[in-house]
Amino acid sequence: MDANTIYAVVDIETTGTNVAEGDRMIQFGCVLVQNGKIVNHFNTDVNPQSAIPQSIQALTGISDKQVKRAPLFDDVAGTIYSLLSDTVFVAHNVNFDFPFVNAELERVGYPALSIQAIDTVTLSQILLPTVPSYRLHDLTHYLNITHDHPHSADDDALVTGELLIVLFKRMLALPIITLQQMVAENADLPQDTAEVFKWGLQAVRQRPKSLPADLHVTNGIALRQTNILTTTDERSYTFPRTKKNKLKHFPKHFEWRADQAKMMNLIYRQYTDAETVNQPLIVEAPTGTGKTLGYVLPMAYLAQRYRKQVVIATDTVLLQNQLMDQTMPLLKKMLPFETHAVVVKGNHHYLDLARFKVSLTQPDHSKQTQLIKLRLLVWLTQTTTGDLDELHFRNEPPYLSVVYHRGLTDLSKTDPFYEDDFLRRLYQRLPQVQFVVVNHAFLIQHAATLGQALKQPYLVVDEAQHLADYALTTQRQKFDFQIGLATSRRLLNELDPENLESLTATIKVAPLTDRLQTVFRWVIEFERQLNALSDHLISQFRDQFGKPFSSPYKEIIITEADWQQFLSQRKGLLEQLDILAAKLQTELTDLTNLFYQQSTRWLKSDEERFMRFSQTVSALLDAWQTLTQIRQAPQKEQQGAGSYLYWLTVSNDLTHIMVASNLMTVTGYLSTQVYQHFQAPTFTGATLFSSNRSQYLYDQLDLDRTKIKMRRLKSDFNFEEQAKLYISTDAPDISDTGAYNQYLANTILQTIRRVNRPTLILFNSLAAIDAVYAKLTDAINPQQRLILAQGNSGSKEKLIKRFMDEDNAVLLGAASFWEGIDLPQEKLQLLIIARLPFDSPEQLETKAQYTRMKAAGKNPFYNLSLPKATLRLRQGVGRLIRTREDYGVVLVLDSRLATKHYGQTMVKSLPDSLPTMSSGFPKLLKDMTNFFKKHQTNHQES
Template identity: 75%
Template sequence: MTPQSKFVMNLVKRMDANTIYAVVDIETTGTNVAEGSRIIQFGCVLVQNGAIINQFATDVNPQTTIPEGIQALTGISNAQVKKAPLFDDIAGTIYSLLADTVFVAHNVNFDFPFVNAELERVGYPPLSIQAIDSVTLSQILLPTVPSYRLHDLSQYLNITHEHPHSADDDALVTAKLLIVLFERMQQLPIVTLQQMVAQDAELPQSTAEVFKWGLQVVKKQRQPLPDYLYVSNGLALRKTTQLAVTDDHQYTYPRTKKNKLKRFPKHFEWRADQAKMMNLIYKQYTTPESAEQPLIVEAPTGTGKSLGYTLPFAYITQRYDRQVVIATDTVLLQTQLMDQTIPLLNRMLPFSVHAEVVKGSRHYLDLTRFKTSLDEPERSKQSQLIRLRLLVWLTQTTTGDLDELHLRNDPPYLSAVCHRGLDSLSTSDPFYEDDFLRRLYQRLKYTQFIIVNHAFLIQHAAYFGDTFQRPYLVVDEAQHLADYALSTQRQKFDFQVTLNATRHLIEQLNPDNQFGLATVVQEAPFGEQLQTMRTWLFEFDRQLDALSGHLIQQFQQQFGGKFTTPYKEILLETADWQSFLTQRAGLLEQLDILVDKLATTLTALSQDFYAQTDRWLKSDEERFMGFETSLTKLVTVWQTFSTIRQTPTQESNGAGAYLYWLTISDDRTHIMVTSNLMTVQGFLSQQVYSHFQAPTFTGATLFSSNRSQYLYDQLDLNRDEVKMRRLKSDFNFDTQAKLYISNDAPDIHDDDAYHEYLVKTLLKLLETVNRPTLVLFNSLETISAVYSKLTAAIRQQDRLILAQGISGSKEKLIKRFMDEDNAVLMGAASFWEGIDLPQEQLQLLVIARLPFDSPERVETKVQFARLKAAGKNPFYNLSLPKATLRLRQGIGRLIRTRQDYGAVVVLDSRLVTRHYGQTILKTLPESLPVMTATVPQLTADIAKFFKNHQTKVQP
């Protein structure tokens, strides 16, 4: 028996019902013992038989100064540890305490080696005990939790966590978490635990062995499979509820306040404008004269617009037996509708409604692909962990929606197991009856509300129209629909990336490459076919490289001389682009032929290869699958270029006009060609709206002014044929908020001077106002310049400063911002809207400059040109209304509820020095107080504003 197998046997034997788990947390002066880092606090909680049996905690004198950042994080001061025992004095106690236990920590690869290093430093041998990681266990056994920080897990599980970053409290919370995790593990089906153990995953320290012990426990218990689970082809899956239409009763819509209140839950906040919105929508679609008329409702923040449109449409769909498609901006808003609005709606209705969230097929798990992957070796530790999470998740999910896992950065493993669409399914598929996507589309016929995002709506409008016979349509956050319409029609072909992919495939088929496919599959006819494909790939590479060179040569004069940036974009005249395609028609035809040959041969080759699986090793199959995937991607990429070549150049059949541009690197070696729909005019009305009843459009910020044509153009609507209502906010802006505008800002075109002004002003504001602060910028470059100077002047322990593009993902930034009392968050783009920070979570909003789009963007130049050709002023018809809406959205981050209060500071003097500034100001709430002055004057008044409010944020 090998030492490794003895180790495993001992571990499994040790982890029984009587095992004592030593749950440890330490606070340290740094991360490296060898570089002088020391323990300053040690906490340990002993767990046995699912209960806490003992606790030990102590401060430790590190005999060195605790860094200020550590003091701020932990609250442990130099004075506190001065009289504490040295680690030398307690090492024996710690060694005895931990001996013959299983060590547990939240990030065990830090705590366990650190404790052992400290023990060795003072003369003790390292602990030769097993260690497991509660972070990894949490990721696997709680697969849908958004965050695995200890404090976040404690909130999720309702575990009291009073003193985060205190070793005794962190150890206690981790111990309670461990008990929950073990309980969860022992509730898993045997088949799930067997699959998990079979993966033989490389997890931190001895963590993987926990599941071997868990499997033994569950086998001994031999509990029957719970009613909510079933086993299909070796996977334990969650049962789904069957839907059916059974209620044919007609219900009366509650028009009056009295009747609405009867239906509303107790303590539900009555909102007059929400009730107006409900009645407006119900009347619109139950009155024959207006039922075919599109409706726009601007419902300010606080109106409760989600319920404002779902309640009347619930009665409408019940009355006319027709589905409602709700299209909103993001996946997050889809989730909020499903998890918050629909349950509330069902509490209010005398009948039940059902909703389904529908996303693109790649959001869903393909059970067949996943099951196949479990039998294949996996070297990636990340992929191994995801497999384990998915196995547990399958016992919980009824949707198969991978977004439930909150995985970051699209792990490569998911691309191998995600769904390819209904067309990829076959009735012979072992999981055909269980398939998540197939079940979803089956449920839609019994679903009243189908919730999608804007991009999905645009791509699948015809499906909804054909399948559900022109359902109702609600477009929430309607101001974004045009942007999604344009982005979904964008096609880009990168010559260099395609050439690199081709050369990689050629190398895969190189007979001299011992790791390539050609050395594995040599037998006829496979070897001959592969060599033929390699010849075609060589020719494709040669001709594509030539085409790239011709394109660069044809338009090199338009790129000009010296580049000031790594890449430069030029707009192509349609005639010039068509001329190039005509001149190179023969070359393009040859490339088309080669790609067609490659695709046809690959299909035949794949069929023959998989028909003879008994001939191949697993490693052979893996190499072939990799080659097959890469070549399929190459074919798809070339099809994208074919689409660009065939894109309509004139507005016809509702397709809209397209524009083309080239992007080239400064060394003239890397070129890309892009096509994009130029305008939504004629596109949305014919390609989207025509498949539905007259749509309802809503959002908190839709209009830049009552007279503006901008929104109607963006939504491709005829103003004279649309009914429009703008509801008023009932927030008390005169007491809840105040707008401050600086009149001493420098010229915004002088970047250095403006950045210096921003830094000095922000430092003054942050010194004066110790409140949660959001600073909105127009570019990440400006954020980076300001962030570096702010962090040099402000200690992180005094004010946590977070910056988009520097401090993490948007979700992480918002979470950290909400966890602090006085953090500063700097963001651009998406931070202007779509984030909800009510009450004390945001109290000071700073707008660095007015949010005008850069006139240098290719799309902006084209839109300007189109407006000029139509005899319109681009600034007043595009730039100004767009910036006005974005400014309104930005200011909308501040006041989200009737309890909110806060100040808005605009550091762009154009708002008061330019005539259009008054136009912008008129779009803001009439009751919002405005003060224009120098920064010192503004700062003094802001201090008074916050002093006048009773609610105080503790520094």
């Protein structure tokens, strides 16, 4: 295999996936690639002598009529066999195409091809490690390769050939040292794909080139250089207040939005006026306002004028990335001065180079892990951040827990990658940038650090309605005694001198050996005392658990007073455990320094054992730190008594116990722990208020309503023409779950049969989704309408991707589907709300919150449940109209919205101009049909 080899790039279309069960080829396409060029091609339809399934016809566009006069496979087998002989077979998913072609050849009497075969999916995953999707159509779009007819064998073969040429170029541009490590990994890749890298290494060795200027090698790994930022512009710039001046800076064809301009001026004026500069600002900016640009532009001018930095906190990592990838490039085009931004995430988002290097020496039988190692080696020649999110892992692979960063406190100056450490570089870079983009969880946990490092910067909290939830979540702690004891036992095994594979037995170098034996004795004592603490906790609260258990585990709430009493009674035992934990932490640091000071004398196996020992000690100390945080009483002057919820989870045999705590209210917490480290914050979001009079948001943000400036901008969408709200009044009582789910299934089925539009259905629970999904899939042919459901059809990202790819799919979702998904431009036209989004009052924490509010003389329903559900309803409805061109309807099947007084309160929170109709379902369905007929006509005319 080399450049002169002829690569036969093949794609086939078939009636199914199994030749043995009668599936047949219906189309064959092939292009020949040699020396980086396409040199020949061949394609043909094939008569399968059987009907093509409707799903295959819909996917490929190949009909029975089209293949009726095509040659049989018997007639073209000789041509195909001759064409492929003496080539390397290439396909996008070679483990399907290659065996299928061989099976067809053998079926008609030819021998199976005994040629090498390689897979472009795997090569793409390795050589294009940051691509979000490796489907052929997505790859061609990413690489700007024209792909007019997906799922057509001739076109798919052609673009796969072009993809192969790109991949080979990428491989041959890699540094020799990277290719050496990739070959040394000896990865088990599909068919002969691993041989490609052996050829690549040989080719690069034959024509060695100097390392590119943007790369360098550290400790045997090729890394991308990091640009040094410079900010030397000391000039003053005038903020463009007027429309005329703004348009001078805006790019051509930029859509002017009056409320966006108002938001820009409002924020800039807030921080330049002496009367308001110390006053927090809340701006509700509905969808379509362009709120992100609405705050970053004035903040850029403020940062430049006052030489201050801006921290932007948004809801999720996804929104952080969108802000960096979409908003910041646009901002740079609009500014007359230079500005820089960085994303800062939690430690585990970043690669630890030292841990990765050690992992390369460890043989791994997991094909997934082998593939990830190859991807990381290539990615390290590209990334300047070390942010693992750039690799778009769908579900976090177990291997990442081995190589992600543990934080700067875990980084030693003796670390061979100290100078190149991604996290250290990131924090070094912070003083040179104007914008620091974090998520809410990071802000809550690191507010003091950010405030100190950046000298009290500006703060913008986007999607501010979620900040309180993250504050409560980040304060939630859970300590599992069983996991703690299991970790200590694992550590004892790694240190046991009687275990010939242990670290103590294999490293016989003073003073390391003596110190490891000391650690061994300390861990024995730690485990003994931790076990005693677990027994005392079970004994103390045994009477409260009751009997019998209706499930393997039971949760009970314990009062703060009872918890503090237990801690007081076991104060001596806890102090002994604290002392042992502190000793272990100090000893781990000293041992690490000693070990790496003598790094030249260790075998790879020694390094592996020490790394495993270090990770286990860290895991034990992390667990103990969690219990320490649970033990720390809340600061009474900040939160007040009863602000923390404590609960125990115990197994039915009373041998396994967990203790947990959670902050119950942000009152006094956000103001003291977060806001005081910044300038007066700006809060923004599309749906912040449940009503103009509601106190809910101010309570959620821990703000004094009398000291806040608040503005609610208006949406410029024409809801009167673009949308309509339908409320069904004939639903059964929601307390009858069976009848209500049957009603949902029947009405949804009637609706989607009559209205053939892309449909999102929002539920409150996965159980309700399962009940309705089963009935819909039984009644609807999947070839006619794709039905997707959370919990049944893949991850959220996969569901949204599949939904976007179809013209009339139906998507059933709960929880996170109520917000944070963007489906514009006719990708969503029918939104069905199965049930009003109230939290279940049976949840442990909800019960505790209700009890706390009642004790404070407040009505939990009107002060918590109703405003929370109203906001979620607004967010759900907000999924429908995302641009001025969108149109569609909302159908609410929960009649409480029409029949209950609080339902009218919820309706009033929706846009004033949104037309509303309440009636029995048949009448609603008729009117809905007319709505879409009208808009279809208008759309065709326009």
